[in-house]
Amino acid sequence: xxxxxxxxxxxxxxxxxxxxxxxEDCIFAPYFxxxxxxxxxxxxxxxxxxxxxxxxxxxxxxxREDAVNSLAYEAxxxxxxxxxxxxGAISVLQKQLLSLQKELDATHADLIRFTHQGSSSLGHVxxxxxxxxxxx
Amino acid sequence: xxxxxxxxxxxxxxxxxxxxxxxEDCIFAPYFxxxxxxxxxxxxxxxxxxxxxxxxxxxxxxxREDAVNSLAYEAxxxxxxxxxxxxGAISVLQKQLLSLQKELDATHADLIRFTHQGSSSLGHVxxxxxxxxxxx
Numbered sequence: 001x002x003x004x005x006x007x008x009x010x011x012x013x014x015x016x017x018x019x020x021x022x023x024e025d026c027i028f029a030p031y032f033x034x035x036x037x038x039x040x041x042x043x044x045x046x047x048x049x050x051x052x053x054x055x056x057x058x059x060x061x062x063x064r065e066d067a068v069n070s071l072a073y074e075a076x077x078x079x080x081x082x083x084x085x086x087x088g089a090i091s092v093l094q095k096q097l098l099s100l101q102k103e104l105d106a107t108h109a110d111l112i113r114f115t116h117q118g119s120s121s122l123g124h125v126x127x128x129x130x131x132x133x134x135x136x
Numbered sequence: 137x138x139x140x141x142x143x144x145x146x147x148x149x150x151x152x153x154x155x156x157x158x159x160e161d162c163i164f165a166p167y168f169x170x171x172x173x174x175x176x177x178x179x180x181x182x183x184x185x186x187x188x189x190x191x192x193x194x195x196x197x198x199x200r201e202d203a204v205n206s207l208a209y210e211a212x213x214x215x216x217x218x219x220x221x222x223x224g225a226i227s228v229l230q231k232q233l234l235s236l237q238k239e240l241d242a243t244h245a246d247l248i249r250f251t252h253q254g255s256s257s258l259g260h261v262x263x264x265x266x267x268x269x270x271x272x
Contacts (some may be wrong), residue, residue, distance in 0.1 A: 048184045063219045070223035087206035093229035
């Protein structure tokens with residue numbers, strides 16, 4: 001009589017938070033289950049419910065889950081780091097990429113030098129090639 | 137008589153867009169100059185003016201410029217790619233990092249194999265070591 005028939009008769013996390021009736025055509029319901037209240041609270045805090053619903057309506061239905069998950073990721077990152085949000089992660093990854101590229105270039109250079117000089121440069125090659133390699 | 141005295145007597149891009157008076161203590165004015173209207177339009181579209189001002193008030197004054205710039209970056213990324221936003225850039229960087237790490241590991245392995253086998257494996261080392269290297 002009163003509850004939405006969607007997902008175990010509970011309103012979705014969005015409708016519960018916004019204290020409104022959760023209809024069967026609720027745009028939030030498939031992506032914000034009542035068991036994960038913080039997913040909605042976070043995106044609401046950072047983007048606002050109306051911007052989230054605008055984005056959901058703007059993308060194709062099969063893209064909505066990815067859209068919600070990327071919004072949730074961005075919102076969580078911004079709550080943890082209000083200054084840089086997930087742009088902080090981009091900076092860290094770019095620095096790691098640059099450092100790894102340098103390391104790869106140096107290893108290539110070692111390899112070429114070594115092929116020209118023979119095994120006399122082995123000690124240098126080893127200490128250099130494994131320096132700064134996060135997987136070792 | 138009517139205009140704010142901040143920055144060439146024009147209201148900032150935020151106050152101009154929101155059609156409100158730009159006071160000297162406007163939280164947006166230092167970061168949204170009238171010459172860059174889209175910087176504000178973008179963050180307003182994605183985060184909403186009130187969420188942006190909340191974040192600005194939450195961080196320290198010397199962090200506000202970085203906060204605005206990272207919000208502007210995120211907003212632009214979300215407008216260009218409504219499904220993934222700047223999380224798409226994070227995925228791309230993570231894939232590049234993984235690929236570079238694999239390449240580095242393979243180059244190390246080549247180097248070790250080469251030092252044990254001598255110059256007979258040179259042809260293999262070269263074709264492999266420079267494969268997938270974005271700087272070449």
